[in-house]
Amino acid sequence: MQNKRNVWANRLLLAGIVCTVAGCGLFNKLKETVSALEDAKVADNYEPSEQYYIGRGVSAVIVDKYPPVEAKDQGSERQITYVNEMAGYIEAASKGVTRSARKLGDHTKRSYDEQEHVYNLVLFKGMQVGLLQTDDVTAFATPGGFLWVSMGTVKMCNNEDELAAVIAHELAHIILDHGMANYRTAYKGQIFTSTLSETWFSGDGLGANFGRLVTTFAEDAFKGYNPEQEFEADNWGTRALAASGYAPDAMVKMLQSVEAYEKAHEIDPEDYLAHHPPIGERIKAVQDLIKTEKLTGNSKTMTPEAITARNKRFEEAFK
Amino acid sequence: MQVTGNRSLYRTYWQTGDAVYVRVQAGSPESVLLAAPNPWAEAAALFEYGQRLTVLDESAGDYVRVRTWGLGVDIEGWVTRAALGTYAPPLSDAERQELEEAGAASRSRMEPNGEQLVSPELDQALDRVSEHETDLNRLLGGDPFNPDPALLRARFRAFGEQGGLLGD
Numbered sequence: 001m002q003n004k005r006n007v008w009a010n011r012l013l014l015a016g017i018v019c020t021v022a023g024c025g026l027f028n029k030l031k032e033t034v035s036a037l038e039d040a041k042v043a044d045n046y047e048p049s050e051q052y053y054i055g056r057g058v059s060a061v062i063v064d065k066y067p068p069v070e071a072k073d074q075g076s077e078r079q080i081t082y083v084n085e086m087a088g089y090i091e092a093a094s095k096g097v098t099r100s101a102r103k104l105g106d107h108t109k110r111s112y113d114e115q116e117h118v119y120n121l122v123l124f125k126g127m128q129v130g131l132l133q134t135d136d137v138t139a140f141a142t143p144g145g146f147l148w149v150s151m152g153t154v155k156m157c158n159n160e161d162e163l164a165a166v167i168a169h170e171l172a173h174i175i176l177d178h179g180m181a182n183y184r185t186a187y188k189g190q191i192f193t194s195t196l197s198e199t200w201f202s203g204d205g206l207g208a209n210f211g212r213l214v215t216t217f218a219e220d221a222f223k224g225y226n227p228e229q230e231f232e233a234d235n236w237g238t239r240a241l242a243a244s245g246y247a248p249d250a251m252v253k254m255l256q257s258v259e260a261y262e263k264a265h266e267i268d269p270e271d272y273l274a275h276h277p278p279i280g281e282r283i284k285a286v287q288d289l290i291k292t293e294k295l296t297g298n299s300k301t302m303t304p305e306a307i308t309a310r311n312k313r314f315e316e317a318f319k
Numbered sequence: 320m321q322v323t324g325n326r327s328l329y330r331t332y333w334q335t336g337d338a339v340y341v342r343v344q345a346g347s348p349e350s351v352l353l354a355a356p357n358p359w360a361e362a363a364a365l366f367e368y369g370q371r372l373t374v375l376d377e378s379a380g381d382y383v384r385v386r387t388w389g390l391g392v393d394i395e396g397w398v399t400r401a402a403l404g405t406y407a408p409p410l411s412d413a414e415r416q417e418l419e420e421a422g423a424a425s426r427s428r429m430e431p432n433g434e435q436l437v438s439p440e441l442d443q444a445l446d447r448v449s450e451h452e453t454d455l456n457r458l459l460g461g462d463p464f465n466p467d468p469a470l471l472r473a474r475f476r477a478f479g480e481q482g483g484l485l486g487d
Contacts, residue, residue: 047342048343049342049344052344056445057445060441060444060445061441061444063444063448063451064438064440064441064443064444067447068451070450070451070454071451071454071457071458077458080454080455080458081458081459084455085459085475085477085478086478088348088459088471088474088475088478089475089476089478089479089484092348092359092472092475092476093358093479093484095358095381095399096380096381099380099381119401120400121401122342122343122399122401122402123343123347123349124342124343124344124347125343125344125346125347125452126347126348128451128452128455130451146448160482244479244484245479245482245483245484245485245486246484298486300483300486301483301485303483305483306482306483307483309481309482309483310483310484313481
């Protein structure tokens with residue numbers, strides 16, 4: 001009887017709290033909070049360490065298709081070091097870009113919780129950039145910080161700033177969590193019972209779902225990200241170029257080079273370029289961003305001496 | 320191994336005195352205690368994965384001021400906010416080994432019918448990815464298996480300086 005009384009007392013107390021909250025106009029806020037917490041379960045279901053292992057598996061699928069340039073190949077140590085120093089530099093110099101840009105274009109909307117998740121994304125082992133031995137113009141970014149750029153893409157670039165634009169665009173896919181966002185959208189609802197974390201913590205072993213995860217991400221990697229994410233990556237990448245001291249309009253020039261490549265080559269419908277938004281729209285969106293945000297570049301980093309130093313080391317590494 | 324509570328509901332903003340834990344790998348560029356809240360600050364100490372820190376000040380945007388201790392000495396400095404979590408990441412050597420072995424699951428390829436088949440090609444490709452990682456650790460971090468995060472950060476900064484990118 002005493003227990004029953006306690007239960008009813010608790011129910012009344014709870015009802016009182018709910019009514020008070022509702023009366024204060026906070027009930028909807030409470031509902032929103034609960035909803036956000038539910039979303040958070042999905043949003044934060046992968047630790048940085050888990051994202052790293054997913055990215056590693058996806059990288060294996062990429063390397064299986066396109067052999068990587070290896071450090072033991074003649075002259076390649078310098079190339080590999082160069083692109084990794086560049087990516088590490090841009091990543092560090094762009095730390096404030098995500099928070100300072102209130103909105104990354106008109107194409108992607110995030111809930112408060114998703115935005116917090118992006119703010120708190122961290123790479124378990126940092127960036128790892130690899131070069132691929134193919135003349136195709138292609139590049140891949142996976143969760144966990146793996147970034148793969150083809151030698152065809154490097155050759156397409158006319159100078160260091162344009163290569164930095166490629167790296168900044170791909171880095172944006174990682175920093176803005178595009179791969180995991182797609183996975184969460186596709187598997188929302190199922191993710192609680194099928195994630196690497198759940199499998200890990202349930203003690204059932206990790207292998208059961210890992211292959212499926214990697215396969216899903218690899219398919220996304222080859223198809224490319226969705227058009228909204230491509231626009232967003234151009235936007236973040238252009239801001240990152242500015243924050244890093246590079247010429248922001250290098251993004252425009254790089255995209256114009258892609259446009260020329262597309263005109264000169266028949267693009268395979270399965271190729272990732274076929275899934276990107278029309279290149280003309282991307283160029284215009286970046287030009288508009290540069291104009292509206294006044295991203296003119298830093299006069300101290302755009303001196304003839306600085307530009308010459310950058311282009312000299314680019315030439316030394318790749319020509 | 321079972322987890323109690325919801326590990327997903329992490330907080331990303333803390334109060335002075337809160338305990339937080341490092342959630343990046345030792346050797347990652349973020350696994351350092353910085354002398355100032357900026358990306359080019361000197362590394363005052365190196366962190367281990369799961370290291371416990373105490374929050375002192377969290378008002379500096381992407382950086383949190385923390386205190387850590389080692390060898391009987393308190394050290395204070397700054398760390399990237401995203402590198403911290405509110406629970407101790409459960410990644411002991413044994414658990415890390417388990418995760419490494421799980422990575423081998425990606426050595427299989429999913430067939431259209433959903434079946435996972437072991438692929439020798441993917442098996443070889445995963446080895447090449449591992450080789451790539453040890454090459455990067457050696458070339459940039461000075462050691463194939465234990466890269467020095469302070470050295471990595473110094474190289475990134477030097478890249479910016481040599482390219483005239485830092486401006487000031």
